[in-house]
Amino acid sequence: xGLAPRRGKPRVTHExxxxxxxxxxxxxxxxxxxxxxxxxxxxxxxxxxxVCLGLPGSLPVLNxxxxxxxxxTAVVLECRxxxxxxxxxxxxxxxxxxxxxxxxxxxxxxxxxxxxxGRLDLDAGEASRTIGIRRVHLEEDTxxxxxxxxxxxxxxxxxxxxxMEVVTEPDMRSPEEARLFLAQLRAVxxxxxxxxxxxxxxxxxxxxxxxLRAPGGPHGTRTEVKNMNSLRxxxxxxxxxxxxxxxxxxxxxxxxxxxxxxxxxxxxxFSSRExxxxxxxxxxxxxxxxxxxxxxxxxxxxxxxxxxxxxxxRRRYAEVFAxxxxxxxxxxxxxxxxxxxxxxxREFNQPKIVANWLVGDVAAxxxxxxxxxxxxxxxxTALAGLLQLLDRGTLSGRLAKEVLEEMxxxxxxxxxxxxxxxxxxxxxxAALAEMVDGVIAEHPGPVGDVRAGxxxxxxxxxxxxxxxxxxxxxxxxxxxxxxxxxxxx
Amino acid sequence: xxxxxxxxxxxWELRDLYARGEASxxxxxxxxxxxxxxxxxALHAYLYVDREAALLDAARWDGRAGRDDAPPLAGIPxxxxxxxxxxxxxxxxxxxMLEGFRxxxxxxxxxxxxxxGAVLLGKTNCDxxxxxxxxxxxxxxxxxxxxxxxxxxxxxxxxxxxxxAAGAATLALGSDTGGSIRQPGAHCxxxxxxxxxxxxxxxxxxxFASSLDQIGPFARDVRDAALLLGVxxxxxxxxxxxxxxxxxxxxxxxxxxxxxxxxGLVREFFGEGIAPGxxxxxxxxxxxxxxxxxxxxxxxxxxxxxAMPAYYIIAxxxxxxxxxxxxxxxxxxxxxxxxxxxxxxARTRREGFGAEVKRRIMLGxxxxxxxYYDAYYLRAQRxxxxxxxxxxxxxxxxxLLLGPVAPTxxxxxxxxxEDPLQMYLSDVYTIPVNxxxxxxxxxxxxxAGGLPVGLQLIGRAFDEAAVFNAAFAYEQATPHxxxxxxxxxxxxxxxxxxxxxxxxx
Numbered sequence: 002x003g004l005a006p007r008r009g010k011p012r013v014t015h016e017x018x019x020x021x022x023x024x025x026x027x028x029x030x031x032x033x034x035x036x037x038x039x040x041x042x043x044x045x046x047x048x049x050x051x052v053c054l055g056l057p058g059s060l061p062v063l064n065x066x067x068x069x070x071x072x073x074t075a076v077v078l079e080c081r082x083x084x085x086x087x088x089x090x091x092x093x094x095x096x097x098x099x100x101x102x103x104x105x106x107x108x109x110x111x112x113x114x115x116x117x118x119g120r121l122d123l124d125a126g127e128a129s130r131t132i133g134i135r136r137v138h139l140e141e142d143t144x145x146x147x148x149x150x151x152x153x154x155x156x157x158x159x160x161x162x163x164x165m166e167v168v169t170e171p172d173m174r175s176p177e178e179a180r181l182f183l184a185q186l187r188a189v190x191x192x193x194x195x196x197x198x199x200x201x202x203x204x205x206x207x208x209x210x211x212x213l214r215a216p217g218g219p220h221g222t223r224t225e226v227k228n229m230n231s232l233r234x235x236x237x238x239x240x241x242x243x244x245x246x247x248x249x250x251x252x253x254x255x256x257x258x259x260x261x262x263x264x265x266x267x268x269x270x271f272s273s274r275e276x277x278x279x280x281x282x283x284x285x286x287x288x289x290x291x292x293x294x295x296x297x298x299x300x301x302x303x304x305x306x307x308x309x310x311x312x313x314x315r316r317r318y319a320e321v322f323a324x325x326x327x328x329x330x331x332x333x334x335x336x337x338x339x340x341x342x343x344x345x346x347r348e349f350n351q352p353k354i355v356a357n358w359l360v361g362d363v364a365a366x367x368x369x370x371x372x373x374x375x376x377x378x379x380x381x382t383a384l385a386g387l388l389q390l391l392d393r394g395t396l397s398g399r400l401a402k403e404v405l406e407e408m409x410x411x412x413x414x415x416x417x418x419x420x421x422x423x424x425x426x427x428x429x430x431a432a433l434a435e436m437v438d439g440v441i442a443e444h445p446g447p448v449g450d451v452r453a454g455x456x457x458x459x460x461x462x463x464x465x466x467x468x469x470x471x472x473x474x475x476x477x478x479x480x481x482x483x484x485x486x487x488x489x490x
Numbered sequence: 491x492x493x494x495x496x497x498x499x500x501x502w503e504l505r506d507l508y509a510r511g512e513a514s515x516x517x518x519x520x521x522x523x524x525x526x527x528x529x530x531x532a533l534h535a536y537l538y539v540d541r542e543a544a545l546l547d548a549a550r551w552d553g554r555a556g557r558d559d560a561p562p563l564a565g566i567p568x569x570x571x572x573x574x575x576x577x578x579x580x581x582x583x584x585x586x587m588l589e590g591f592r593x594x595x596x597x598x599x600x601x602x603x604x605x606x607g608a609v610l611l612g613k614t615n616c617d618x619x620x621x622x623x624x625x626x627x628x629x630x631x632x633x634x635x636x637x638x639x640x641x642x643x644x645x646x647x648x649x650x651x652x653x654x655a656a657g658a659a660t661l662a663l664g665s666d667t668g669g670s671i672r673q674p675g676a677h678c679x680x681x682x683x684x685x686x687x688x689x690x691x692x693x694x695x696x697x698f699a700s701s702l703d704q705i706g707p708f709a710r711d712v713r714d715a716a717l718l719l720g721v722x723x724x725x726x727x728x729x730x731x732x733x734x735x736x737x738x739x740x741x742x743x744x745x746x747x748x749x750x751x752x753x754g755l756v757r758e759f760f761g762e763g764i765a766p767g768x769x770x771x772x773x774x775x776x777x778x779x780x781x782x783x784x785x786x787x788x789x790x791x792x793x794x795x796x797a798m799p800a801y802y803i804i805a806x807x808x809x810x811x812x813x814x815x816x817x818x819x820x821x822x823x824x825x826x827x828x829x830x831x832x833x834x835x836a837r838t839r840r841e842g843f844g845a846e847v848k849r850r851i852m853l854g855x856x857x858x859x860x861x862y863y864d865a866y867y868l869r870a871q872r873x874x875x876x877x878x879x880x881x882x883x884x885x886x887x888x889x890l891l892l893g894p895v896a897p898t899x900x901x902x903x904x905x906x907x908e909d910p911l912q913m914y915l916s917d918v919y920t921i922p923v924n925x926x927x928x929x930x931x932x933x934x935x936x937x938a939g940g941l942p943v944g945l946q947l948i949g950r951a952f953d954e955a956a957v958f959n960a961a962f963a964y965e966q967a968t969p970h971x972x973x974x975x976x977x978x979x980x981x982x983x984x985x986x987x988x989x990x991x992x993x994x995x
Contacts, residue, residue, distance in 0.1 A: 051595050055815050057588065058575045058597060058694040060729050090811050092858070094835055101814035155819070283858035285867060288700035288808055290730050 015213035015250065017243050018220060019179045020135075020171035023186060024164055025196045026142070026204040027070045032161035033141040034061030034104065039163070041202075045147075045156040053161035055099030060289050063088075067163040068293065071115050071139050072303040073193045074165060077310060078134045080119030085294050087112055088139075088287040093280065096155050097144040105140035107284040114138035115293070121189070123181055132182050133170030140164050165195070171210065171220070176239035180232050183207055184334070187232075191336035192310050200231050201376075207235055211242050213250060221246075222256040226270055228263045233371060238263035242270050314339055322352035331360045337375040344381035349388045358388065362402055366409045378412030387415035399472050400424050428475040430482065433466070436474065437482045440465045451487045459483060496521035497657035498974060501566045501714045502741075504660065508556035508565055515555045515565025518660075519548035519609050522567040526611070526658045529977055534633050535643075535653040537572050538580050539612035547609040555607065562721055564607030569659035571650050572613040573620055574705065575694035576600050583696040584616040584646070586629035587816045587823045587842030597694020598729065599663060599705050599722045606721040611659055614649030618844045619813065620670055620698040622646050623916045626907050627846045634903070635677060636975035637941055641900040644674030644916075647708070651678035654708045656977050661718050662708040667698050668801055669896070669920025671706045675932035676895035676944020679973065681715045681961070682708050684920070686951045687927040688733035690719075691726030697812040699805035700731075702924045711971050712933065712962040716740035719954060738955050748963040749783030752888045757790045759893030759919045759946075767938025772894045775935040775945040778967050779892075779960065789884050789891065793876045797922035798914065800877070803857045803870035804925075809847075810854030816842060849910065874925045881926035885950045890960055893919055895932040895944035919946060929954045933961045934970040942973075 032039055035052035051059040075082045089107040106114035119134030142162035147154045167186065173179045187198040187205055198205040212223035226242050229235045241263075246256050261270040309317070311333045318329035332342045338359070345355045363384070367377060387405060390396045396404060396419065404418050411418075419425055427433060440462055441448055450458035459480065466479045496504070496518040507513035523541050530536055548565055555565035570576060573583035575593040577600070582588040596604070603610065617627035625633040625648030633648040635641040636656040643652040647664025651674035654662050664671040666684035675682020683706045690705045697703060707718035720741060725734040755776055760769055780786045818824035818838030825841055828834035843851070857866040884891060896916050906913040923930040928951050935945035945964070949957035965971050 051593070054820065056593060056595070056821070057581070057583070057591070057696040057815070058573075058593065058692075059595075060693050060731075062728060062730050092811050092814060094814065094817060096819045096831070099815065099820060101817060102811050281860045283811070283855065283860070283863075285807060285811070285858055285863070288731075289697075 014216070015221070015247060016216055017175055018171045018212050018214055018223075019173035019176070019239060020210045021169045021173070021179060021183065022208045022210075023167045023169075023183070024206040024208075025074075025167065025190060025198070027067050027163040027165055028194060028196050029064055029066045029070065029163050031064060031066075033064050033067055033139070033163040034161055037161065040158070043158055045154070046158060048158040049160065053099070054157055055101075055160075061104060061287075063290060063293065064163060067139060067165075068115070068295070069303055070163075070193075070195045071137060071165050072295065072300060073307060074167065074190060074195050075116035075119065075137050076300070076304050076307065077189050077193050078116075078119035078121055078137065078167070080116035080134060080137055082116045082295055082300055083113040084296065085292050086115050086138075087292050088290045089284045090287050092283040095143070096153065097146050097160070099144065099157060099160055103141060103143065104287055104290070106138035108136055108138070109284075112286075115295075121182065121186060123178065124185060130172075130178070132172045135168040135170050136166075137168075138166050140166060171212075176236045176243060179209060179239055180236040183235055184232050188311055188335050192308060192314070194308050199375075200229075209235065209239055211239055211246070212256070213243070213246050221250075222258050224256065224258065224270075225260045226263055227260060227273075230265065231371075234263060234265055237268065238270055241268065245270065311339075322346075322356065324353065324356050328356045328360050331364065332356060335373065337373065341374050341381050345384045345388075348382055348385035349392075351388070351392070354388055354392075355384070358384065358405070362405055363409070366406065370409075377409060379409055383408060383414050390415055390419065394428060394475060394477075395419070395426055396424065397426050397472060397476065400426065424473065426475050427470055427473045428478050430478060433470075433474055433478055434482055436466050436469050437479060437486065440469065441483075441486060448487060451483075459487075495525065495657065497525040497660075499660070500710055501563065501660050501717055504566055505556075505564075508560075511556060514553070515548040515551040515609060516545065518565065519544050519567050519611075522611065522657065522659060525656065526653075529636070529656045529658055532634060532639055532977065533636060533652050533656060533658065534631055535614055535649040535656070535658055536569070536611075537582060537584070537613050537615050537630055537649070540579065540610075544609050544611050551607060551609070561605065561607040562717060563603065563661075566608050567611050567660045568603055568608040568718075569611045569614050569650055569653050569662040570600065570603075571616050571647050571662070571664045573616060573665055573696040573698075574600060574613075574663060575696070576610065576613065579613060581613065581696070582629070583619045584625075584628040584630065585618045585816075585842065585844070585847070587839075588696075588821075589629070589823060591822050593694075595694065598691035598726045600694060602722050603663075608661075608721075614647070614653055614659075614662060614664075616649055616664075617646035617670075618847050619696065619809070620646040620665055620667055620703075621809070621846050621850055623669065623673055623913050624901070624903075624906065625649060625674070626903065627844055629844055632903055635900045635941075636977040637679065638900065639977070641902050641941070642677070644677035644896070644900060646670040646674075647682075648674045648678075650708045651675050651680055651682065654678070654680045654710060655975055657974070660710075661714060663705055663718075663722070664708055665695055665698075665703055665705050666920075666924065667702045667704075667805060668924050669917035671708070672895045672920050672930055672932040672944065672946060673917060675708060676934075676942065676946075677900035679934045679942030679944075679970075679975070680708055680710055681712050681934070681965075681971065682706070682932045682944075683715050683719060683954065683957070684923065684930045685719065685723065685954060686733075686929045687924075688731055689929070689952060689954065690722050691724075691729040691732045693726055693728040697808075699808040700812060701808060702801075702805060704924075712958055712965050713741055713744060715931075716744060716958045716962075723954075733952065735952055740955055740958055743955050744959055744962045746959070746963045746966045748779060748960055751779075751784040751890065751960060753779060753784050753786045753960070754789030754884055754888035754891045755786055756794070756891050756893040757788050758792070758794045763897045763915065763918070764894060765898045765938060768894050768896070768898060768943050771936040771938055771943040772892070772945055775933075775964060775968075776892055779964055782963055782967060784960070786892070787888075789888060791877075791880050791884060791922065793873065793880050794922040796873045797877055797925050798918055800870040800873035801921045801925060802853065802914065803866050804874065806850040806854030807857045807867050807870075808854065810851045810858065813843075813847065813851055818842075846910070877922055877925045878927060881922070881928055881948075885928070885948075889949075889956060891948040893946050893948070895919060895946040899938050899941035899943060923948055927951060929957050931957050931961050933964060934973070935964070935968070936970050937973075942970075
């Protein structure tokens with residue numbers, strides 16, 4: 002990349018400072034302030050009512066479940082939960098905002114949001130660090146504008162969808178760390194049942210603030226980077242932005258405070274040319290809602306009701322399934338992966354084998370394809386089916402790997418692939434005996450070695466039979482036949 | 491007893507007549523509709539009347555309204571201020587901005603009225619978005635005072651007050667943010683109650699200032715107002731600010747007994763600016779209550795003087811946000827001259843809103859602006875807290891506070907239209923009560939210069955029962971509430987009441 006920092010030239014090494022604002026769509030059945038279903042793909046404006054349409058006279062009523070999910074987040078992030086918080090109106094005009102104000106929780110002196118001052122410990126082995134959580138607050142989503150045929154239409158189905166915003170302290174020191182934090186935050190939120198956390202679908206969105214500073218110096222001017230739609234793009238965008246700011250400073254030019262958009266295709270951030278003068282949102286306490294009161298009993302109830310979190314799950318995997326630490330860690334890295342693992346084990350009860358395949362071949366494929374397990378063309382049932390074929394000896398290990406690859410790329414089942422490609426392992430002794438005899442006839446040297454008691458040569462001969470069968474021969478049967486014929490034990 | 495139309499009967503009288511089979515809901519509703527036909531061309535109390543729907547509704551109650559198991563307002567004709575949502579009926583809040591808007595849902599009070607058997611007549615005129623004290627700010631022309639057609643009925647609920655006074659509705663609902671029920675009640679000579687904030691659901695009330703707005707009843711006597719409040723009051727899960735408290739039996743609890751009641755006359759409500767005739771009538775009313783055994787002493791509410799400036803920060807601030815949704819996107823008026831998003835908003839709002847609404851939106855926008863918030867909005871909220879405490883303290887020493895509703899009787903149409911400050915001052919005795927959040931009633935207490943004067947009784951939060959009872963005691967002892975405007979007396983009457991006026995006891 003042309004903007005990568007030049008090396009060799011002596012200069013002050015600036016420290017990178019990153020803070021994240023993460024918007025999370027809460028996994029509730031209904032919207033934040035009305036009873037409408039949170040549901041995607043429904044006909045436009047079919048999931049609406051007077052409240053989320055902002056009709057005259059309508060009033061909001063806070064969704065208790067959304068508060069609970071906010072509290073779960075606050076608990077797992079070890080935040081200070083405020084016994085009383087308020088909602089505010091953020092006033093601005095836009096057609097996707099039916100009331101022309103958004104109900105949110107603004108923070109100012111004496112008016113805390115739901116929770117503040119939390120932490121998340123980055124799980125990075127030796128280099129483990131703590132990232133501070135500045136605040137957790139609740140708000141409502143907007144509708145969606147659709148532009149078509151020179152007209153603009155509004156779909157209010159999303160209007161009023163419950164959102165939670167998690168704002169970190171500027172505690173991350175590299176794009177890698179930002180990605181790691183986000184992955185970990187997403188994992189705990191998924192585990193806690195707070196959100197599906199799918200960045201591609203927008204149920205988890207992340208904006209980042211990045212600045213550079215001389216060691217021990219004051220914070221530099223920051224830019225806000227938006228439009229990053231995956232963990233990987235967060236890291237890429239921040240790496241670009243970090244390099245861009247470094248170049249800028251190296252040239253002696255100041256960094257301009259602005260909002261920049263990440264262009265995934267071109268791999269660059271570009272200025273959105275938005276006016277940086279702060280828009281005046283005229284926040285004031287939402288008079289249609291009463292203060293949100295959270296007592297200790299509620300928090301305690303939320304705490305005891307928390308689902309199993311990654312750390313506990315990891316310990317359980319290590320103990321109950323006797324998995325090595327690194328495998329347990331990989332399997333619990335995201336909730337969908339853990340759920341996949343547990344579902345596959347339910348259908349193929351050999352946890353170690355399932356784990357080996359998931360962290361091995363499956364993970365390798367996903368990495369290469371840039372996919373998450375939940376996006377892959379693979380179901381727990383399909384993986385279990387493959388492992389059953391392997392277990393029964395229908396497939397060899399080598400064939401199984403081939404079949405898995407095809408399953409992942411096409412979504413077909415192992416049974417279908419095996420049948421279509423005639424991949425079934427040959428265990429029939431009569432068929433194999435013919436091949437074994439052929440190999441014995443062609444390789445008198447190694448045959449002599451075996452007869453002379455050099456057992457190693459058996460492996461060579463087995464390999465030759467496998468080659469002749471194009472991998473389909475059952476190696477155990479071949480081994481047995483060879484030894485029987487050559488008088489080896 | 492002179493011949494009397496069913497249109498002039500109270501709700502309780504109608505209930506008795508229905509029970510005895512001496513009148514039917516259809517007859518009563520027809521009488522009121524006829525009265526509307528007769529008087530409304532002169533009054534303009536209504537923006538919408540659905541004659542057909544009302545007669546159909548009434549017919550459903552014929553024969554059933556008088557039964558023991560009939561709901562409390564079975565067959566009783568009721569009008570609604572036009573800022574209360576009615577499914578399928580126009581609901582404009584008196585604004586051209588909402589001309590043609592028919593909400594797809596009923597306000598909670600509308601639902602409760604329907605469930606209580608009320609026959610809804612139509613929608614009454616009001617100042618645009620309830621902003622005003624004369625009903626002159628209506629986008630559809632002013633309402634006239636039935637006592638003197640050259641005068642305003644007060645506002646913003648002027649249509650409801652005028653309709654009830656003229657027999658063009660038996661009962662009506664209005665909304666009160668700074669006096670909009672009590673002041674027109676006083677100017678039209680009817681009973682009008684502003685309830686404790688949170689007593690009545692605001693769901694479906696087109697918001698002006700959310701932290702102050704309350705829906706309340708208009709009636710021709712206290713018992714009727716109590717009957718109506720009993721129907722609409724109570725917690726509503728759809729309004730987070732409505733109080734989850736039980737609703738007492740208001741009408742059943744009226745004893746008329748005030749012996750030992752401690753009443754505080756608010757000194758600041760009798761100061762500069764009050765018309766002598768008004769002060770005299772109100773002081774005389776205090777004397778009547780004292781004569782019935784209550785003790786009356788002066789009480790001072792020094793911070794009440796700051797209520798008006800605080801109100802004109804808080805209410806416009808909330809309004810500037812509440813009215814932001816009227817922008818031509820989803821419903822209501824949309825400019826035909828939109829070139830882009832900005833001009834769509836700007837021209838729609840320029841064309842759709844009247845001058846007073848624009849004035850308040852600008853005031854409120856300014857007050858909430860960054861850099862001014864602390865100096866205006868926050869300070870106004872502090873004043874509000876002081877006023878609330880001051881009322882609470884006074885209402886510990888006294889069971890009720892007493893004063894006038896408005897400094898003058900109804901003024902002439904056009905008299906204050908060009909002077910907003912003079913107009914605002916007509917709410918100087920009602921606004922503090924809204925900021926304190928406590929209930930206040932306007933009860934007819936005589937006349938000054940031939941125009942009705944209203945007595946204001948103010949009670950403790952959620953103690954509407956005490957307010958009603960004192961008002962009832964006063965009413966029992968005086969004839970003022972029985973006086974009807976000349977307009978109501980002249981229309982032809984087709985029905986003779988066998989026991990007119992006999993229902994009070």
